[in-house]
Amino acid sequence: MATKTNHEANALNALKQAFLVYPQTIKKEPRVAYAGTRGSYGEEASLAFFKQHCELFPFKTFEDVFVALSQGSIDYGVLPIENSSTGSIAAVYDLLSRYQYYIVGEEEIKARHCLLAPKGASFETIAEVYSHPQGFSQSQEFLNDYTRWKCIPYYNTAIAAAYVAEKSDPTMAAIASKRAAEIYDLEVLAENINFSQTNVTRFVVISRKIELFKNPTRVSIAFRLPHRPGSLYEIIGIFSVFSLNLCKIESRPLLKENWEYLFFIDFTGNISQNTLVNLLPIIEEKAEYFQFLGYYPQFEEK
Amino acid sequence: MATKTNHEANALNALKQAFLVYPQTIKKEPRVAYAGTRGSYGEEASLAFFKQHCELFPFKTFEDVFVALSQGSIDYGVLPIENSSTGSIAAVYDLLSRYQYYIVGEEEIKARHCLLAPKGASFETIAEVYSHPQGFSQSQEFLNDYTRWKCIPYYNTAIAAAYVAEKSDPTMAAIASKRAAEIYDLEVLAENINFSQTNVTRFVVISRKIELFKNPTRVSIAFRLPHRPGSLYEIIGIFSVFSLNLCKIESRPLLKENWEYLFFIDFTGNISQNTLVNLLPIIEEKAEYFQFLGYYPQFEEK
Known part of the structure; x- marks a missing residue:
C-alpha cells in the first residue's frame, strides 16, 4: 500500500531480531x-x-x-x-x-497526597494551600473541613512543595507526595488525604530500540484505518480469532485529516513469538498506517 | 441482568418521549x-x-x-x-x-494563541511569559526565536492574561486568546503564534434532560462489558450491521474493578428514530452497564 513506510517493515524485522537475543x-x-x-x-x-x-x-x-x-x-x-x-x-x-x-x-504509581508545610506551621496557621488542580480535586473531602484555606493552583505538586519550602511561611502549605516532603524538608501535617478518589x-x-525483557505479556500498537463502516470491526475480529484480550482501545482524532482517527490498542493474553509475528502483519495489511509500539512485561502490584 | 438500573430503562423511555416533541x-x-x-x-x-x-x-x-x-x-x-x-x-x-x-x-473551538502584554511593552522589554504549559508547547516554534524569555507555567491561559494585566509590568507577557486581550485590556504583540500545531x-x-434539537446526527453512549475475549467485537459488530460510523471509541479503566474498562463510543450515520430505539436495547442487553449519553447535531465548521 502506498502509505506503508519502511519503518513498518523495519519494526517487524527488528522485533524478530530482538527475539533472537531474548x-x-x-x-x-x-x-x-x-x-x-x-x-x-x-x-x-x-x-x-x-x-x-x-x-x-x-x-x-x-x-x-x-x-x-x-x-x-x-x-x-x-x-x-x-x-x-x-x-x-x-x-x-x-x-x-x-x-x-x-x-x-511499564510502571504504575498511586498518587498518595499529603498536606506539607514548613516547620512551625500547623492547621491553625495555614491560610493558603498550593497544589496541582488535580491534587485539590482528589483531596476535596479532606479540604471540605478547612473551607477558610485558599487553594492556589500550581504547575505540579512537586513544584508547589518546592515553592512552599522556599517561602518558609507558616501560612502556606502544599498538597504533594511524602517524597516531596523529604526532598524539600517540609513537615507532613496529614497523610493520604486523597481518600475521596484513587x-x-x-x-x-x-527506548530507542526494541528490547524484550523477561516475560513480556502486553503489546501496544497504533494504526489508522480506511474511513468506512466495519473497518474497525474487522481488526477487532483478528484479536478475537487469536483469543487475545484487548485491555485498552482508544481513537484519537487526526486533525489534518478532518478528524480521521488513529487507533491505539493494547492487548494481553497467551502471546507466543509465533502469534505475534503472524498477527502483526495481518493488522498491518488491513491498516493504512501501522506502528508497533512495544512488547513488554505488564506491571504487577508488588 | 442484576446490574441493570432503573436509570437505563428510564433513559430509553425518556428518549422515546423526547422524539414525541421533536x-x-x-x-x-x-x-x-x-x-x-x-x-x-x-x-x-x-x-x-x-x-x-x-x-x-x-x-x-x-x-x-x-x-x-x-x-x-x-x-x-x-x-x-x-x-x-x-x-x-x-x-x-x-x-x-x-x-x-x-x-x-457540541461545539469546537480552535485555540488561536496570541502574545499579549501591557501597554508600553515590546518584544525588547519582555523577560517573562505566562501561560498554560500547552500554550507554550503549541507556540514552541515562535518561542524558539526568543530564548531569553523565561516561560512561567500558569493555571490557564485566561488567568495568565489576567495576572499580567494586573501587574502591568512591561517585562511580563502572556500567551492567551485575542478575546483575553480585549477583556483584560492588553496589547496584542503577535497573533496566531501557535503555527506549529493546530x-x-x-x-x-x-442538560438535565434529553432535548432533541433539529437534525441530530451523533450519538454518545457508555457501557461496561463482561471481561472475556470477543465481547467488544460483538458490540462493534452491531454498529457494522446497522451501517453506522464509529467516530470515537475509548476505553477507560475502572480502578475499583482492577482496571476493568468502561467504553465510550460516539457514532454517526443515517440514524432514524427507529434505528436508535431498536439499536440501543441490543447494546444494553450485551453490556453489564449501559448509559445513553445523548443524541445531538454534529458540529459543523461555520
Whole structure:
C-alpha cells in the first residue's frame, strides 16, 4: 500500500531480531530521564522501575526526554501515558509516533497526597494551600473541613512543595507526595488525604530500540484505518480469532485529516513469538498506517 | 441482568418521549454555565453555541457546573470533552455518568494563541511569559526565536492574561486568546503564534434532560462489558450491521474493578428514530452497564 513506510517493515524485522537475543537485561546503572522535578511522580516511577540502581535526569518537557534519547545522552525515558482520572496522555503517543521509539516496560504509581508545610506551621496557621488542580480535586473531602484555606493552583505538586519550602511561611502549605516532603524538608501535617478518589498513573519506559525483557505479556500498537463502516470491526475480529484480550482501545482524532482517527490498542493474553509475528502483519495489511509500539512485561502490584 | 438500573430503562423511555416533541428549540436567553474565567475558551464555546443570546455564569470547576444544573440555577452547562492534543477529558465523562445528565449539543473551538502584554511593552522589554504549559508547547516554534524569555507555567491561559494585566509590568507577557486581550485590556504583540500545531477542543452542551434539537446526527453512549475475549467485537459488530460510523471509541479503566474498562463510543450515520430505539436495547442487553449519553447535531465548521 502506498502509505506503508519502511519503518513498518523495519519494526517487524527488528522485533524478530530482538527475539533472537531474548531475554535482554537492563544494562548496569542506566541513565534514566523523566519529565518533572525532583519529588515528582515521574521520579518515583523511574526509581520503582529501575530499583534505584540508575542515574536520574529530570527534564522539563516530554519532548526533552525524547531529544535526550535521540542524542544518546540517556538510555531510557520514563513518561506518563495513562491516568485513571484524566485518561490517556496523548502527547506521549504523538512523540512515540514521531520519534519511532519503543515501549520496553511499564510502571504504575498511586498518587498518595499529603498536606506539607514548613516547620512551625500547623492547621491553625495555614491560610493558603498550593497544589496541582488535580491534587485539590482528589483531596476535596479532606479540604471540605478547612473551607477558610485558599487553594492556589500550581504547575505540579512537586513544584508547589518546592515553592512552599522556599517561602518558609507558616501560612502556606502544599498538597504533594511524602517524597516531596523529604526532598524539600517540609513537615507532613496529614497523610493520604486523597481518600475521596484513587488516582493511578501508568508510566511507560521508552527506548530507542526494541528490547524484550523477561516475560513480556502486553503489546501496544497504533494504526489508522480506511474511513468506512466495519473497518474497525474487522481488526477487532483478528484479536478475537487469536483469543487475545484487548485491555485498552482508544481513537484519537487526526486533525489534518478532518478528524480521521488513529487507533491505539493494547492487548494481553497467551502471546507466543509465533502469534505475534503472524498477527502483526495481518493488522498491518488491513491498516493504512501501522506502528508497533512495544512488547513488554505488564506491571504487577508488588 | 442484576446490574441493570432503573436509570437505563428510564433513559430509553425518556428518549422515546423526547422524539414525541421533536424538534425542541433552545429556550430564550438561557442561563449557561462554563468552567473557567472570562476570556477562556469555555466562554468562547458558550457564546459560539448560544450565539450571544444567553446569560453566562463562569464556575471554577467542572463539578460546580453540574451542581448548578442540579440546583436549577442554570439551564445548560458547556464543558470540554475532547482535545486534539491531550485526548478525552475523562473527568467530564465521570460527571456525566455520576449525575446522569445528557449531551444535547457540541461545539469546537480552535485555540488561536496570541502574545499579549501591557501597554508600553515590546518584544525588547519582555523577560517573562505566562501561560498554560500547552500554550507554550503549541507556540514552541515562535518561542524558539526568543530564548531569553523565561516561560512561567500558569493555571490557564485566561488567568495568565489576567495576572499580567494586573501587574502591568512591561517585562511580563502572556500567551492567551485575542478575546483575553480585549477583556483584560492588553496589547496584542503577535497573533496566531501557535503555527506549529493546530489545537481544537470539542465542548459538549449538557442538560438535565434529553432535548432533541433539529437534525441530530451523533450519538454518545457508555457501557461496561463482561471481561472475556470477543465481547467488544460483538458490540462493534452491531454498529457494522446497522451501517453506522464509529467516530470515537475509548476505553477507560475502572480502578475499583482492577482496571476493568468502561467504553465510550460516539457514532454517526443515517440514524432514524427507529434505528436508535431498536439499536440501543441490543447494546444494553450485551453490556453489564449501559448509559445513553445523548443524541445531538454534529458540529459543523461555520
